[in-house]
Amino acid sequence: MPQAHVQPVPTGETPPAVTDNDDPLLAVVLQSLDDDQAQDLVTIDLEGKSSIADFMVIASGRSTRQVAAMAQKLGEKLKANGFGNPRIEGLPAADWVLVDAGGVIVHLFRPEVRTFYNLERMWGFDGPSGAA
Template sequence: MVESDDPLLTLVLQSLDDDQAQDLVTIDLEGKSSIADFMVIASGRSTRQVAAMAQKLGERLKKAGFGNPRVEGLPAADWVLVDAGGVIVHLFRPEVRSFYNLERMWGFDGPSGAA
């Protein structure tokens, strides 16, 4: 797991780690985009796991005082986006993740690019 000085990013990474997310990638967007400070991309083994990770992450963020994040992509849960303000989280089923390949679009080679 990545250590971070950003409490929001730390909570996101810990939540995903607790829920057994796979192939976590953290992309630092500072200076590259105004949408957020960080983008986190992770995979779940099934639509059920992807949906559960997104819902639990939303609950944990709210409980920790980070507001009510916007969640898009439920109930299909092939690709769920959680907008937590400073951190944007993309949760995918592995096949969908490889199809869209967001890591490459942001200058990473794949799940092993950074974590």
């Protein structure tokens, strides 16, 4: 499988603009997660590598409560910015919540669950602090 371009964002820093693509949907997603203090934010460019979406965003919350709140607020912000109603799955437990916004798929995890599933590694990236 070809490796995806991954852009890690250190915790506490504002997500940088996507260098090759100023995707407005991705910008709303990153800004919303930054506003809600998401941790270990990773953006994976899937364009041309997968048909599921153009970008995948993976982030952690400190608790199930924060993960659920980030997902709900993200859904509200996407709707308010004209991106429709994203599909949100996993809210009752909120260990792993998937937000399908069409061109951007967002995975929100509690840290322990994120470590267990290790999606970054599956997409050719060795964790939030590593490099592709």
